[in-house]
Amino acid sequence: xxxxxxxxxxxxxxxxxxxxxxxxxxxxxxxxxxxxxxxxxxxxxxxxxxxxxxxxxxxxxxxxxxxxxxxxxxxxxxxxxxxxxxxxxxxxxxxxxxxxxxxxxxxxxxxxxxxxxxxxx
Numbered sequence: 001x002x003x004x005x006x007x008x009x010x011x012x013x014x015x016x017x018x019x020x021x022x023x024x025x026x027x028x029x030x031x032x033x034x035x036x037x038x039x040x041x042x043x044x045x046x047x048x049x050x051x052x053x054x055x056x057x058x059x060x061x062x063x064x065x066x067x068x069x070x071x072x073x074x075x076x077x078x079x080x081x082x083x084x085x086x087x088x089x090x091x092x093x094x095x096x097x098x099x100x101x102x103x104x105x106x107x108x109x110x111x112x113x114x115x116x117x118x119x120x121x
Contacts, residue, residue: 003044015054024085
């Protein structure tokens with residue numbers, strides 16, 4: 001997993017976002033065992049306590065489960081991951097839409113641009 005930590009926002013929030021992305025894209029598939037806290041922290045270049053805080057938040061949200069003897073695993077609730085992916089996508093769409101409106105584009109112009117782009121892909 002590639003980590004991208006920026007200095008302008010709390011690190012643990014960035015870790016949560018990046019771990020959520022890894023979960024919804026299948027980098028850590030449903031039911032998969034997650035790497036240990038220290039391993040993830042070393043990969044991300046952060047303090048293990050900060051990574052632990054991020055993982056605890058994911059556990060609170062029901063995205064990962066902790067078994068005392070076998071560590072953390074990704075939820076097997078595929079619907080939960082699908083809903084999270086949709087929520088993340090809608091957040092991106094809303095931000096994109098707002099940015100395009102700031103450029104002075106109408107809704108119709110934005111849709112036309114998206115359709116053109118989709119045809120080019």
